Amino acid sequence: MIRTVLLMLxxxxxxxxxxxxxxxxxxxYTQLEDPALEAKATELMSTxxxxxxxxxxxxxxxxxxxxxxxxxxxxxxxAGEEPEAIRAWLVDRYGDxxxxxxxxxxxxxxxxAVPALLxxxxxxxxxxxxxxxxxxxxx
Amino acid sequence: MIAELGLAALWLATALxxxxxxxxxxxxxxxxxxxxxxxxxxxxxxxxxFLAVLAFFxxxxxxxxxxxxxxxxxxxxxxxxxxxxxxxxxxxNHEGSMLLWVAVLALSGGLLAGLERRLPHxxxxxxxxxxGFVALGFYAFLLLSSNPFERLPIPAxxxxxxxxxxxxxxxxxxxxxxxxxxxGLSVAFSLAMGALIAKQVTPDFAxxxxxxxxxxxxxxxxxxTAGSYWAYYELGWGGWWFWDxxxxxxxxxxxxxxxxLHSVSVLAARDALRTWTIMLGVLAFSMSMLGTxxxxxxxxxxxxxxxxxxxxxxxILLLLxxxxxxxxxxxxxxxGSITEGKRFxxxxxxxxxxxxxxxxxxxxxxxxxxxxxxLLTEAFDVRVSVGPPYFNPAGAIFAIPMFIVMGVGPxxxxxxDKPARIQFxxxxxxxxxxxxxxxxxxxxxxxxxxxxxxxxxxALGIAAFLPLRGRKIGRVPLATWGxxxxxxxxxxxxxxxxxxxxxxxxRLAAVTPGSTEQxxxxxIELMGVDPVAGPNWTAVEARLAVSRGDEEPTIINPQARNxxxxxxxxxxxxxxxxxxxxxxAVIGEQSEDGRWQLRVWWKPFVTFIWYGGLLISLGGVLxxxxxxxxxxxxRSAVRKGKARRDDKAALSGAPQPEPAE
Numbered sequence: 141m142i143r144t145v146l147l148m149l150x151x152x153x154x155x156x157x158x159x160x161x162x163x164x165x166x167x168x169y170t171q172l173e174d175p176a177l178e179a180k181a182t183e184l185m186s187t188x189x190x191x192x193x194x195x196x197x198x199x200x201x202x203x204x205x206x207x208x209x210x211x212x213x214x215x216x217x218x219a220g221e222e223p224e225a226i227r228a229w230l231v232d233r234y235g236d237x238x239x240x241x242x243x244x245x246x247x248x249x250x251x252x253a254v255p256a257l258l259x260x261x262x263x264x265x266x267x268x269x270x271x272x273x274x275x276x277x278x279x
Numbered sequence: 280m281i282a283e284l285g286l287a288a289l290w291l292a293t294a295l296x297x298x299x300x301x302x303x304x305x306x307x308x309x310x311x312x313x314x315x316x317x318x319x320x321x322x323x324x325x326x327x328x329f330l331a332v333l334a335f336f337x338x339x340x341x342x343x344x345x346x347x348x349x350x351x352x353x354x355x356x357x358x359x360x361x362x363x364x365x366x367x368x369x370x371x372n373h374e375g376s377m378l379l380w381v382a383v384l385a386l387s388g389g390l391l392a393g394l395e396r397r398l399p400h401x402x403x404x405x406x407x408x409x410x411g412f413v414a415l416g417f418y419a420f421l422l423l424s425s426n427p428f429e430r431l432p433i434p435a436x437x438x439x440x441x442x443x444x445x446x447x448x449x450x451x452x453x454x455x456x457x458x459x460x461x462x463g464l465s466v467a468f469s470l471a472m473g474a475l476i477a478k479q480v481t482p483d484f485a486x487x488x489x490x491x492x493x494x495x496x497x498x499x500x501x502x503x504t505a506g507s508y509w510a511y512y513e514l515g516w517g518g519w520w521f522w523d524x525x526x527x528x529x530x531x532x533x534x535x536x537x538x539x540l541h542s543v544s545v546l547a548a549r550d551a552l553r554t555w556t557i558m559l560g561v562l563a564f565s566m567s568m569l570g571t572x573x574x575x576x577x578x579x580x581x582x583x584x585x586x587x588x589x590x591x592x593x594x595i596l597l598l599l600x601x602x603x604x605x606x607x608x609x610x611x612x613x614x615g616s617i618t619e620g621k622r623f624x625x626x627x628x629x630x631x632x633x634x635x636x637x638x639x640x641x642x643x644x645x646x647x648x649x650x651x652x653x654l655l656t657e658a659f660d661v662r663v664s665v666g667p668p669y670f671n672p673a674g675a676i677f678a679i680p681m682f683i684v685m686g687v688g689p690x691x692x693x694x695x696d697k698p699a700r701i702q703f704x705x706x707x708x709x710x711x712x713x714x715x716x717x718x719x720x721x722x723x724x725x726x727x728x729x730x731x732x733x734x735x736x737x738a739l740g741i742a743a744f745l746p747l748r749g750r751k752i753g754r755v756p757l758a759t760w761g762x763x764x765x766x767x768x769x770x771x772x773x774x775x776x777x778x779x780x781x782x783x784x785x786r787l788a789a790v791t792p793g794s795t796e797q798x799x800x801x802x803i804e805l806m807g808v809d810p811v812a813g814p815n816w817t818a819v820e821a822r823l824a825v826s827r828g829d830e831e832p833t834i835i836n837p838q839a840r841n842x843x844x845x846x847x848x849x850x851x852x853x854x855x856x857x858x859x860x861x862x863x864a865v866i867g868e869q870s871e872d873g874r875w876q877l878r879v880w881w882k883p884f885v886t887f888i889w890y891g892g893l894l895i896s897l898g899g900v901l902x903x904x905x906x907x908x909x910x911x912x913x914r915s916a917v918r919k920g921k922a923r924r925d926d927k928a929a930l931s932g933a934p935q936p937e938p939a940e
Binding site: 171186187194195196197201202237239240241247248250251254255258259261262266 | 514515516518521522523524579630633634637638641644645648649652656661662663664665666667668669673676677785786787788789848850867876878
């Protein structure tokens, strides 16, 4: 009985441990030959979040998952896909959370509204002070 | 015994904080005469400082001897750790770092009480009462929800160890420096509140406040600089700023303190911007507390983790609400009684400073929004990522005008000036900026922010020295040199950031020992990989021979370390520093075919980022020294004048007959 349980546990655990010991995919730690393609990939990778880290892009991280994602991105770039298509594919898979690229949506609009508001407020404060000074200067 | 002594010291300090509040409030009521109790505020603050610092040193001692009967030591230390990291581990955890926070808070309160003699009695009493009130809240937090001296029922056999990422000299310097800055701002807060309560927002008050703000600001600058460099070499990918919430929580007080610093200077020199100064004083320390909340409540790992164990977080949040809310309420009541102060025209140094204070506040708002927004949405189960692609452009909207005004502002005169007077300087700055933009545009295709950054940094670097034009170099006051140095530091740092982002070259490869890689004009040869061992880790160490052009190769040794308590891998990068940049090398894992992952970057002028930070701090130090020296000179002149007058009075009075008894 105990043996069967252990065996079953081993079977369940095997794929989990295999993930960490598996060698990283070739493009996780290697650049693309073509500098133009590599630049394209780098630009995209610096705006994708490493889901297992704290505030790091995938090209800033040693996490195995970040390595896998780098491999995905480079392979797809090499296959001629456009960066934005790859981003969409990743967002589709992992959710909006994976992309650092700010996009206006129903959940992110305050991020864009507030800076616009800030510009207005800053202008208002400055204009008010400046306007007042001018009047006083005339006195 | 150590733990109990420490705990007793903390409780005593708490009692003294209460005495300080009572005494301060009574001093405020009684006016100049002073009630019997009012004289205790100063000694209470000074003794409190001794006690809190003593408590911290006792904890430090417990870590030094690895006293495993103390829970905090057992969960964060290990007997095999090198001594240095045993000591730095004291503040590498929640309780220890909060004790450090409180010790610095008490120390700065004690210094204020012990050293400051210029303020009117009323303002001083109010200030000490507020300082005591702030201290009381944090003592309560420490004692009630994060006691660092808690004993284990049965001493542990061995400690669990310290996060290997934190076992680094960077950790020895970074948090204490940052905390001195964070908590030094509490004095600015208390002074601002004190002046507001006593209705004495005057240039004299600003002169008292300025060194404290400068002091805190210098340490914040150093702390952020050190933290950035630590992240740069320790994380192994060459990034130096991640817009991580923890980093942002140190940047926000810095932004507020920078604005406060300029505002308080205007108040001291021109008696203008009174409300701004008070408001920024409140804002700066509020940001310090907010940072403490973000870092210490666990809210950053996950909002949900915070919801599960909200005790500590809610406590700080409560303190945060109490202090900020209280300060704002007092501000609202008293704001009517302080006028804005002296007036100035649009083209004046004051206006430039107001403009930049507004810009700094706007940048602060952007950072605050970007930091808090993901936490807010996460509470509603929507996960949003806000990162560099948001912070960089959104911050730049306000940073670019700020840098331009920063170049021009110091050239303007106080109160009123004509732009025509500084025509030459203006055209020089503009010409330099345009020239740099065109040169960079010819060189290659770079991001617009990087190009603007390069242009502004060069223009600003020149503009920083323009205030010296037409002045006798020998007679320029030290404080002015401080300003020039700090502004030049900003230019240097900006240049480093822009250059790093525009010109970095990267080489990632799988290499066999003996083979050579090319990166720009660098040759990198992997000579071999050897196993090495340290006190609490083992590692593979690469021998890389790197040479630039035809020069003699330098041997560098990046390592991939495996710590065993707790088990974690880190990469120790190896750096080759040249005047015009840094070569950054990291060794990774070995693949199945026997090749090693090698990552190398050439980062032109990246070091300027941190040199700039050091220059900014140096500027602050020069400014403090200059101001304090001037102040001492003035004081001794006043004293001498008084003595002379007394002598004269005594001489002329001497022949007169003594009054009969």
